[in-house]
Amino acid sequence: MRIRTGNSFRTAVGHLPDVMSRLKDIGWKVAPISDRLSTFGYAKWTKLAKTNGMRPIYGVELGVSHNPALKRPPMDYWTFFATENLVSLHELVHHATKEGIGKEPNLLYHEAIEAKGVIKIAGNFLVPEKLPKKIPKDFYVALSPSTPIALYREIKKRKIPFIAASDNNFPRQDDLEFYRVALRRSSTQTYPQWILSDEEWKDACWFADPADLKSAIKNRDAAFKRCTAVMRQADILRPKITKTLRQMCVEGAKKKSVDLKEPVYKARLDRELALIEEKKFEDYFFVIADMVQWAKQRMLVGPARGSSCGSLVCFLLDITAVDPIPYGLLFERFIDINRSDLPDIDIDFSDTERHLVFEYATKKYGKGHIARLGTVGSYQPRSALNQAAFVYRIPKWRVEKLADQSPDEIQIDDKTLSEFPELSIAHRLVDHPTNPSQHAAGIVITQEPVINFVAIDARTNSTMCDKYDAEAFNLLKIDALGLTQLSVMERTFSLIGVKDNPNEFLSRIPLDDPAAFEIFNQQRFSGVFQFNGSALQSLAKLVEVSRLEDIVSLTALARPGPLASGEAHAWVRRKNGQERIAYPHPLFEPILEPTLGTMVYQEQVMRIGRDIGDLSWEQVTGLRKALSKSMGPEAMNVYGEPWKAAARQKGIPLDVIDKVWSDICSHGSYSFNRSHAVAYGIVSYHCAWLKAHHPVEFAAASLDAESNPATMMTILREIRKEGVDYVPVDPDVSTDRWELTESDGKRVLVGPLSVIDGIGPVAMRDIVTLRREGKKLPERLRKRLENVKTSIDTLEPIKSRLGELYPDGLHMAGVQSEPTPIEEIQMGYRGMPVAIGVITRANIIDENEPQRVLNRKGRRYTGQTQALNMFIRDDSGEIFAKIDRSVFDELSPQIMDKVRIGKSIFALKGTVPNSFRMISVQRIKYIGEMDDAP
Secondary structure, three states: OOOOOOOOOOOOOOOHHHHHHHHHHOOOOEEEEEEEOEOOOHHHHHHHHHHOOOEEEEEEEEEEEOOOOOOOOOEEEEEEEEOOOOHHHHHHHHHHOOOOOOOOOEEEHHHHHOOOOEEEEEOOOOOHHHOOOOOOOOEEEEEOOOOOHHHHHHHHHHOOOEEEOOOOOOOOHHHHHHHHHHHOOOOOOOOOOOOOOHHHHHHHOOOOOHHHHHHHHHHHHHHHHHOOOOOOOOOOOOOOOOOOHHHHHHHHHHHOOOOOOOHHHHHHHHHHHHHHHHOOOHHHHHHHHHHHHHHHOOOOEOOOEHHHHHOHHHHHOOOOOOOHHHHOOOHHHOOOOOOOOOOOOEEEEEOOOOHHHHHHHHHHHOHHHEEEEEEEEEOOHHHHHHHHHHHHOOOHHHHHHHHHHOOOOOOOOHHHHHHOHHHHHHHHHOOOEEEEEEEEEEEEEOOOOHHHOOOEEOOOOEEOOOHHHHHHOOOEEEEEEEEHHHHHHHHHHHHHOOOOOHHHHHHOOOOOOHHHHHHHHOOOOOOOOOOOOHHHHHHHOOOOOOOHHHHHHHHHHOOHHHHHHOHHHHHHHHHOOOOOOOOOOHHHHHHHHHHOOOOOEHHHHHHHHHHHOOOOHHHHHHHHHHHHOOOOHHHHHHHHHHHHHHHHHOOOOHHHHHHHHHHHHHHHHHOEOHHHHHHHHHHHHHHHHHHHHOHHHHHHHHHHOOOOHHHHHHHHHHHHHOOOEEEOOOOOOOOOOOEEEEEOOEEEEEOOHHHEOOOOHHHHHHHHHHHHOOOOOOHHHHHHOOOOOEOOOOOOHHHHHHHHHOOOOHHHHOOOOOOOOHHHHHOOOOOOOEEEEEEEEEEEEEOOOHHHHHHOOOOOOOOOOEEEEEEEEOOOOEEEEEEOHHHHHHHHHHHHOOOOOOOEEEEEEEEOOOOOOEEEEEEEEEEEEOOOOO
């Protein structure tokens, strides 16, 4: 007994399948799991045990102390196994974690020894004198290879029964190096630390009498038989209701002026309600609708995110703010017809008010019936490579290069592997648990108390299961996300004096306002939701935005897949009239018309499968998943053959059929969730509308939400161009927020105290409070407000630094041409500009990487294949720049030897292609360093 897995965070390692495999190899028919302070593995362990024909046994390892008054009390680790049910185990975990953050969770001796419904196994640091005279029948002391001989003799003397126990910190004997790398921990122990067979265990416990060894195994086998507890599934919460789901939808339709007699709406509502009823999801919709409707009376709520916007029922219940019919959104993208587990409805709330939603749910359903969702961090490809590199002292830049080339998987080239063969262990690290935490947004609600089904960490009131395990427990899970952009809008409404409910105010804003579209066309992106990233900005600069659909398309296209495949730029050419809008066949026009004949959305792939290929909804869902997982030709042919046959029957030529199916298999894997793109596109539009009609208020609200000086400067530069000045800070009047004042008849933005160097949140709060109460500031605070310096004293920090470095002019640095502001280059500069700025990112790439070759239709380069991708930022903006393979050998040493990301200033000279706003670098020169990088 006492089997640990990688969910014994920072104590043991082992992927669950590896641990299970070891138990099977040594001939066990049962599968105990007892991680230290963790029950996170239970759901997956149960499934694994069933697959392997083994019976799971559930346990947990907890610290037990006899002197709680000490800051770091001496701790023994006891293992507890559930006998008849898991509730007793969950309650022990909850009680052990009640001490709060910062103290190691533990039980007292009397609490541990008196625990009911569990088998108790004491560890190596047991203090026998603290045990009661009468030992309960379900108490044992672990006999293991690490048991101290003195303790063994004392327990034998007291006639306390032993039980056979493992000391595993890893599953198999050859896993020591994996343990060392994963936990950065060396081991000097001489006893076996892997899971032992009975014979190995007997040999390792050489100090014990044969009779005690035999008795310990007998006690273990008897304990196995007593541990019959099974993992329970929760009954879904059954809220008290007074109306049916259909009645609520009919009422919602009247409020929203939706005509449910119209055939399309009637058929859609009937189809959705039938599937919801078939899958018994009605209660889930009642709970979500109640929560969102309550929140909408108290805070700004987003239009929703993800596939839920494809549901008419969600729209009519006011869960979402998007009518799916006009946008061509699919209900089947929301509720997977092939699955019976609850759908995901992710809702965005104002991040400053979101806590009220948790408080409401707790009050409504009862404290014991609601908990925050837990989550488990794990090694991802980049962190796995970095961990291995740290342990083996491999230069960090070598593994960063590998991670940048293949961010979603580990691909180690032969040259690197021959030089650093030990790096291959990084493959095994991927997905291995690292740490537990609380999910940022998830909550679970149950009909019975949550603790009846899963353990709860009392320190955070979060479950010891993640969102995937919550499905196995059948827990009703809700993602109540906090979106900063909604708080920005709320602050804007406050500044402009909106008294109405903010959700109703937004619902009345027309979605076709030319002034809002001009925000995008004038490239005034600062503060606009989603449009702060360079990829989306670069794409948006290539087109004129004239409708909401353009914003939705840009949102979906400005991602690595569509950009690399050329699909994004095909859309741009068609939007600009440089390429004819064409469809493979007239039957495809209704599906591809919103995206100018290009395949952008998952819903388009699904409609092509359904409308053109007559696939069932089950097949359509299977096709979408096969594409997202990049399954091979064999898996795709399951859907391709019937699709092609149906397309032929509709009179579509064979060459068109083959071409479309090829596009589905290649570009379809890049397709985006249109429901999500529409919802978030609307949020971006609302930002643009506020920026167009209330620019100063929107700027102040956006600045409130920012702490990055570079982003704040971008916002301030934009607003200054519109004639609104700013004061970085006024020590006498500044508060904890950006405020609007007037000076000489002009509006002025005044920064908060937090921008002052040396003023933290506590000092700022004290200053604001004392000033409000009319009290004098103490000397320590007064001094901090003298001769203040801020990170936004100038909006041209790079230009200022260049003036300091070269007061006689840039020609002293060898730069003869006048620099061109990056924003001018982005607007369509012709010629060979010189850009001077800070390098913000830089990676070496290999042009013959598989995906790049695929994007070039299989064409491979010979000779030098390395290139350098980077971004350079000046005081006006940021732009992508590339040192091509043809000049890589000449130019890359000039940058790689000197670059300090975010600090080093370089001058670049090159050409600007017509198709994409970037600099193809021909010359490069190091200029100097920023003293304080923004």
